[in-house]
Amino acid sequence: MKNFRYGTDKLTIGTAMALTRGRLHGTLSAKDRHKIDRSESFVKDIVAHNEVVYGINTGFGPLCDTIISPRDTANLQHNLLKSHAVGVGNPIPSPIAKTMMIIKAQALAQGYSGIQLRTLERIIWMAEQDIIPVVPAQGSVGASGDLAPLSHLFLPLIGLGQVHYKGDIVPAKEVLQARGMPPLQLAPKEGLALINGTQFIAAHAVHGLYRMYNVLEAADIIGAMSLEGLMGSYKPFDARLHQIRPFPGNQLVAHRLWQLLQPSEIANSHPDCGRVQDPYSLRCMPQVHGASRAAWLHLKELTEIEINAVTDNPIILGPHDTISGGNFHGQPLAIALDYATVGAAELGNIADRRCYLTIEGRYGLPKLLIKNAGLNSGFMIPQYTAAALVSENKTLCFPASADSIPTSLGQEDHVSMGSISGRKLNKVIDHLEYILAIELLYATQAMDFRRPLRSSEVLEACHALVRRQVSFASRDRIFSNDINALQKLISSGRFVQEANQAAETHNQPLTQTGYDAFNIS
Structure with missing residues (x-):
């Protein structure tokens, strides 16, 4: 099985589908790991210096002028995922949800999002293990990214939500505990990095293109x-x-x-x-x-x-x-x-x-x-x-x-x-x-x-x-x-x-x- 290096190699429609179908194996290079760590350090420095930056130590959307104390910046990210998980309707097909994870991993691996390395590693691991979050089809207006579907996609990172696993839909916490993977504690900026983005739209485009071809x-x-x-x-x-x-x-x-x-x-x-x-x-x-x-x-x-x-x-x-x-x-x-x-x-x-x-x-x-x-x-x-x-x-x-x-x-x-x-x-x-x-x-x-x-x-x-x-x-x-x-x-x-x-x-x-x-x- 070939390897695809997130953040280094270019995703095409074909490679995205190959990763989705397990025909390619996704990894991170040492160079990309360094970029991610470096970006995270910039966020830590912003928090340490009480520098006001949207989404790191402020509220979201119309609450952007509300300043969040340093001790609450991590809780802010967990609250963000929970409050924005408002999707409704039937779940999207699990292959499309998996493609969402793959496209998000490609974006985060480029080192501009300030996330922890372990968060990205968990996303890649879940995709590789076919532990695929349940994502409702409706709820995104496609502007601040696909906020609602991406929130559902990443609830399992903090032990919430449901996943498709071995043909069943089960609570994410049960599967991750059975696999020895405790919930993550998100750091400042991470929640926003996870749910801002166009990965719901893009994943539907990838599958639509493949099928339309x-x-x-x-x-x-x-x-x-x-x-x-x-x-x-x-x-x-x-x-x-x-x-x-x-x-x-x-x-x-x-x-x-x-x-x-x-x-x-x-x-x-x-x-x-x-x-x-x-x-x-x-x-x-x-x-x-x-x-x-x-x-x-x-x-x-x-x-x-x-x-x-x-x-x-x-x-x-x-x-x-x-x-x-x-x-x-x-x-x-x-x-x-x-x-x-x-x-x-x-x-x-x-x-x-x-x-x-x-x-x-x-x-x-x-x-x-x-x-x-x-x-x-x-x-x-x-x-x-x-x-x-x-x-x-x-x-x-x-x-x-x-x-x-x-x-x-x-x-x-x-x-x-x-x-x-x-x-x-x-x-x-x-x-x-x-x-x-x-x-x-x-x-x-x-x-x-x-x-x-x-x-x-x-x-x-x-x-x-x-x-x-x-x-x-x-x-x-x-x-x-x-x-x-x-x-x-x-x-x-x-x-x-x-x-x-x-x-x-x-x-x-x-x-x-x-x-x-x-x-x-």
Whole structure:
């Protein structure tokens, strides 16, 4: 197992997910330990000299003018965690909570937060041991950082709150006592360093990016299968067309679709069919899928800045050198998350249109994709589900970042609502996986009506994988079982993996040189 050095190595979306999944091991170097100790010494010096610094020896938010005595500065930090742990709703998935710990560790390890080394070591140890705090989903406005969720995330450090452990939710104190880890006594500034920050927003962005990458890849493949089932043309994916409107996302998708359809007996069986041009949902896949890739890329670039940034407050720059600023404000990610949410929703919007085309009874396909329509409703109703999910996604596209409700008695008079943006992106992707599963169900059925003609080796490999999960439908059955099976196939990454392996085997690379930024690393 490889090691990742917090504070020294750069977090990427890929490394953050690898740490979350236990494929990387997180450590601290001697150099980083020295930086952390040095930063803590600056805080101790501030307290010893009775220098007034926000959050170290003052109250918080609108109480920033209230001076706290030296003997109460430690209690101040414990009170902060307890009073700010006001989250409500269902817990976020434990992998996202673990990613929050990882991103916070990366920020604290840089030596600008004034925490104790043992506090950071405890966070890293808990993440490595999969002792993951229970964090309610709602309660952050994304401005002074994600105060409520981060408070819940770090209650276990002082023996409070609950944790996910070995498949159960249990009191944190019980688990830590059983592991010989007594509660920590927080020092001045530590509570504020722990709960100021954008780690809730950023962790949702990391998981959203990772999942959206998978559905972007799947959407191209499933779209190509739909095109084959509908006997569409691959000419709109000619690289020459996209060289004269050179949006990188469009060019990448066009290349992928071209590769996916080469060579194909189906595609080459109708050169003189008389169809002048295909509907937009087929021939405009590079433009629409490509725009969604551009939204994904923008969020990726900003998220990889954020997960390597220091986002608490105040920042300890040196001896008696502190700045009380606004690095905790979530606006930089909030807007990009809303943009990516629209990008993800549009993938579902166009996929539903391809579903509708497939059941219309055009282009030589039977109406509702079944031979005995009438006695059988065939594939009529799965498209209703797709339409319902597409509509729900549209309601989730209202930008949370367009709203701001002042908090903290007006001290925090502009907030980002980025935590809502991050949750909405992941909810839209939840729905999108089912929409794509329905399109995959339709596309595979449509391709079967083109037999004995075969598609490309890559698409035939994907078709065969689906058929190992879901059989051809010659009569009505409970299609929700099929939809759920295909959603799992897509969400697990197995579907995209099958396509990539087939492409590699047959020397038909689906990635294009010069487009590395669009990859997960």
